[in-house]
Amino acid sequence: MNTWFECTAKYVKMDESGHERTVGETYLLDAVSFTEAESRIFKELATMVTGDFMVSRISKTRISEIIPSDTGDRWYKAKVTFITVDEESGKEKRVSQMVLVFSDSIKEAYDQVIESMQGMMADFEISAISESTILDVFPYEVGAILPPGNFTPLAAVTLPDFDDANFLSEVPEPEDLKSEDLDDDEEETEN
Numbered sequence: 261m262n263t264w265f266e267c268t269a270k271y272v273k274m275d276e277s278g279h280e281r282t283v284g285e286t287y288l289l290d291a292v293s294f295t296e297a298e299s300r301i302f303k304e305l306a307t308m309v310t311g312d313f314m315v316s317r318i319s320k321t322r323i324s325e326i327i328p329s330d331t332g333d334r335w336y337k338a339k340v341t342f343i344t345v346d347e348e349s350g351k352e353k354r355v356s357q358m359v360l361v362f363s364d365s366i367k368e369a370y371d372q373v374i375e376s377m378q379g380m381m382a383d384f385e386i387s388a389i390s391e392s393t394i395l396d397v398f399p400y401e402v403g404a405i406l407p408p409g410n411f412t413p414l415a416a417v418t419l420p421d422f423d424d425a426n427f428l429s430e431v432p433e434p435e436d437l438k439s440e441d442l443d444d445d446e447e448e449t450e451n
Contacts, residue, residue: 262290262400264323264360265297269305271313284316288326288335288360289398294318304398324357326397327376332362335392336369343383360392 266288273283287304291297297318305313323337338359345352359376363369366389377384 262324263292264288264321264326265291265294266317266319266321266394267297267301267315268317269301269309269313270316271305271309272311285395286393287396287398288321288323288394290400300398322358323360325359325376326399327359327361327372328397329362329372332364332368334363335394335397336361336363336366336389337392338369338373338389339387340373340377341385341387342380343385356387360394360397361389362397366391 266286268284268286270282270284272280274280287301289297289300289304291300298315301315301318305315338361339356340359341354341356343352343354359373361369361372363372369389370386373386373389
């Protein structure tokens with residue numbers, strides 16, 4: 261399961277009329293910790309923003325799934341409620357999840373969520389859809405974070421073959437330990 265972080269960055273941006281103004285823009289990225297989220301948002305923004313910028317806020321989100329699309333111009337948040345029935349008590353149980361959808365309109369976002377959820381075992385309903393302030397989403401990319409040059413990949417490490425009989429025969433039995441070693445230690449603690 262992915263952990264999505266919402267990051268807000270502030271920087272100076274040129275508007276349509278040619279005036280500079282400070283803007284705060286929100287981005288979503290997949291990371292394992294706040295530290296990694298901060299590091300990744302700085303790397304992503306360094307390629308997109310000219311000049312100085314500041315990351316003013318990083319917070320975990322409740323978004324559980326991203327539904328990307330080739331068409332669309334903004335991100336929408338959809339609250340999807342899954343409905344199950346407890347067989348023992350017969351009570352209905354509802355669990356809500358947030359889904360982020362890239363679409364052109366609320367209606368298209370609704371249709372995309374319905375299409376994405378087809379084939380689910382549990383019944384579901386879409387409780388709410390609203391336009392999000394998120395401008396861009398940066399999913400985790402395998403290989404995006406490379407280890408330092410002195411690290412060896414685990415797949416390249418070869419371990420010696422230990423056969424259980426030889427390995428266990430090298431371990432000394434308790435009676436093979438010298439009792440003199442224990443007496444010397446006791447004498448030191450008494451002095």
